[in-house]
Amino acid sequence: MTRRAQHVLWHWATPQAEAILATRDLGAILRFHRTVHGMNQTELGQLLGYDKTYISHLELGKRSLDDLGSRRHVADSLRLPPHVLGITDPADTDHRAMLQFGESTVRLAEIARQSGHASEAVAELWPLIARLEARVEDGHTERDVLHLLARARVGLGVALGNVLPEERLSTAARWTAKSIDIARYFGDPSFTSYVLRMHGNELRKARLHGAAVDRLLHAVALAPNQKARAAALPLLARAAGTLRNQPLFDEVMRETDQLLDQTEHTSLFNPYALHEIRLRGLISTGRIDLAIQLVDQDSPVPTTTVAPQWRVIELITVAQVRLAADDCGGGAQSLHTAVDEAVRQRLPHQLQRIVRAAGNRLPDIKEAASHALDRMRHEMAA
Template sequence: MDTPQKTGESPRRSPRLVSWHWATPEAQAILATRNLSAILRYHRRVHGDSQTQTGELLGYDKTYVSALELGKRHLHDVGSLRHVAERLSLPPHVLGVTDPADADHRAMLQFGQSTVRLAEIARQSGHATEAVAELWPLVARLEARARDGNTEREVLRLLAHARLGLGTALGNVLPEERLATAAHWTAQSLDVVRIFDDPVLTTTALRMHGNELRKSGLVGAAVHRLVHAAAVAPNLTERAAVLPLLARAAGSLGNQALFDRTIAEAHQLLDEVDHTSLVNPTALYEIHLRGLIATGRTDDAIRRAEIAAPTSTISIAPQWRVIELITTGRVRLLAGDQRGATELLVGAVREARAQRLPHQLQRALRAAGDALPDARESAEQALAQLRTEMAA
């Protein structure tokens, strides 16, 4: 049995900042092999670490890390495998160690359901990185059970919800060039959802996947998914949840007729359904402004922005405040109010930086352009800091 001597403990990278690396499709393929050599090489590559740095992370000597990567040495004892999994922010089963959460099947399901609910609360509260750190090990554990033949309906339903939650949380924390990973996970949920004859689950999956497709630039596909979601929605509440996202996607596509029909219906349903973080006057105000600009009606957007934004009827998720500031700042710039636009965008950058929202920083950067150098510089600096942290 090969038990390495540790060179001393070293600080472990925060799982908040590294979990997304393990959630990429490439990483999932590597993890599925359960090959420690390949896993170590991938980890070093995505983090840009030397074998010495990986050794410091694991508490092992550089030469031992090299031997592990080359397959000249192997870890067999549970203690060492669990130690490596913890240091790399991996669920233990990836390295062949039984996860205590799997010992009691019922307890694992209850734990998983609570994890999905709490992760959604964290995301809505502006803590999407924590949501990713909680969800992706759960997804990995459930997928391992499914691969091993444990395809009970309860497991598969939980897997669908966990994949949706992971994809949506990743959609908050990843920059635009990496948003395909978020869409990948929401798409994976559709493979499971098809098993169930559940209109609510189907609508939810199509809605969330469609929104991530839009964010990743696949706007035509997003509209297709969202139109489907609205069509299969079993009640007004579920349909109302789809319409704001469909309006946004239709605007991004430049489909004025679809945007106008959808945003009008969404406003009408405000009086008929309970308000949520997406279905409320404040969210629809921002979506309406952005859609008017996207469909070439700048003057209409300016006139609408001159009317005070509606008072929120519920507690709004922090990221919505950032989204609204950026859109309103863009409208103020189009109206010729550079000072007002700068104040709004700088405020958006400050909040987006605090909430770790790189996609919104990129939106703010585009909105500032060359016209607002102070806002552009603020967004550039904040985005560079976030990129550095994500690569750490």
């Protein structure tokens, strides 16, 4: 879709439209609609069922629409939320309730995912997205609707990234990608950075490593403040490590450490996640000795709320380090615990990591993880 076509489709979502709608000035609203669609007053009159003179009088404020029926007609014809024209009937109440419900759904889905219940998050977000997409398809493209839709799509993609096996993780990346056009259209650097970093992380998980690094570099560049930058840097470090780009990995980790050393920013990072990211990056860039030294140190105590899946992720990475150091006993202990937790939390991607980590050195654990993964796939297909 070209930007012009998108502008026509989403014209009520622009900052200019938001300012005009806030005035509740019918004349300004009509003029804006004509400008976006390249219409003259005669054409707008044909759309609304009024003559050119009447449209001109409305735009100049010489006439007003005093009855609810006429205002409802204009709102419906221009795909406007009714309250913009002073209508507070049941349809407008339903619209506001839908937005409030949608906001709550997105927040609760994120809480569910962070609590290790990603499948519940998926189940909550599917119907919300379907409802919002139907509204957009019908021409109702207000800013709050599009913003909510973008966040819901990102939330769904990230949740799917937790519950899908590796061969289907591209689906998660596609859902997060669906929000990029909306984010860029809004021109909000913070929101665009958020969408790009979540999309980039799902691309990494889908093994599209070069694209992941590209998106995450863009997310960091767009980050308007330290908080947004701190959110993107660890994901970029992980992607750089996966790509085996040692210079970029080291550069990003140095900046992350610098931010972490600043007391006012310690709450922005999850040291537990950073520990695992550092370990995995060192392994990927061939510095096993440094990874072993890091494992032998005490793991950081989480200072923020840590999603349960992080424990599984770290157990597998620690096992990889142990096995690289020929500590099969330590590796087996970590992987055994990881299998149980991955099954309990329904994390097929992590079971696949366990299968690879165990390899031929720990055949019993590899077999247990493979069987658990087969059962999970069967249940998902049923």
